[in-house]
Amino acid sequence: MEINSNNNIPLYQQYAEKFRQMILNKEISVGERFPAEIDLAEKYGVARITIRKAINELVQDDLLVRKRGKGTFVAEPKIERKLVNVASFTERMQSRGIRAGARCIDVKVINADDKLSKKLRIPKKSEVVELVRLRLSNNVPVALERSYLPSEAYPGIEKENLEDNSLYQILESKYQTRPGHSSKTLELTRATSLEAKLLKTSVGSPLFLMISTVFTEENQVMEYVEILFLGDRFRFQVY
Template identity: 65%
Template sequence: MEKNNEKPLYLQFAEMFRQMILNGELNVGDMLPPEIELAKTYSVARITIRKAINELVQDHLLIRRVGNGTFVSEPKIERELVSVAGFTERLQSRGIKAGAITIEVNRMKADMKMANLLLIPQGSEIVEIVRLRLIHEVPVALEYSYLPLTLFPDIDKESFDNNSLYLLLENKYSIRPYHSSKTLELTRATNKEAKLLELSKGAPLFLMMATVFTEDNRVMEYVKTLFIGERFRFQVY
């Protein structure tokens, strides 16, 4: 490090650690040595190392885990708010290995709220599909999909593990998503959600709710998705 450099010393260390991550000297999941050890290694004050690490935490390149240490974090996953592409297709198009585990598939009668959301008569049969979304086999989201059986007869008999729901709907029923309306809000993980997503209870989550329409403006799906807060960044175009 150049101590006579105009750039503050902690920023020089931040840039050094940044380059180590970008060059692959430090990989996702690697733990940094303790601050006091890094301070001794580079013969600088511990506060210098701490400020350098804080810079990279703010840039989402590092993540602090209380009681465990500081680790190289997974990069944020970009998620478009306006896109109607499916989760699997969206991520696989970027070279990200996406998958899904089916938690539940339930056939039920639409209550008043769900009937209004799907624009169907109350009491109509619908299917609820609950899936855990994975990236590189690690849980990142929990998804609840609701489909009207009038559009998709016997859809509850299909397999949804590691399959694209939208591709299945298009291939079997010749129905594809055309546009959608979405809302996004912050929430906290319940006990059940935390267990499935491998989080602590109360961890921050993004809750996205979407109504998905066909080209002729029928509602084909209502979907609620809980995204792990630290793994996603949402874009608006």
């Protein structure tokens, strides 16, 4: 991009657009340190404040991220997620060209307590499959998912290979069940020590907590799920 000091567009905005194109064209890779303000100012022969304002714009647009004591780096792109969508995590990631994956932390059969009895609309103490998985984006942890499914509706589901396979695809192919709609809530929480360890983040880091009840096309409860998303990796759409 050509920089024109006589342009009506402020100089810092022109540099912001120049740097934006450098990032989008992958001249600087994700995770790579962005050149220092003083080096860019000397390179382009402009005031350091001009470069700083340009970089600030890209930080606000989530293209760059500042790390205290380390510098400014090209940020991982935000993962867009629509709240009204009931597609699987795998399908959402693949539609964006992102390689989705999962690592099973735990899978077991438990008895429904009062909470699960109400959420799954089953008698108390009924058998429920609890599935805890770490969701991956390009092999990097981005979410921690805890799912609950009624055992009676999906016998043997806990024996399936759920490591890198879509749960919804298994439910459709083996149990002829498809998600129809869901009810969701979203709130902000903070990572516990265990959550931080699994998600490779710091204790107290902001996380989105999504709580969802998924219904089949026949309006039967299919799944109750609680998902913790890394706060700096996701952006949610409400339409």
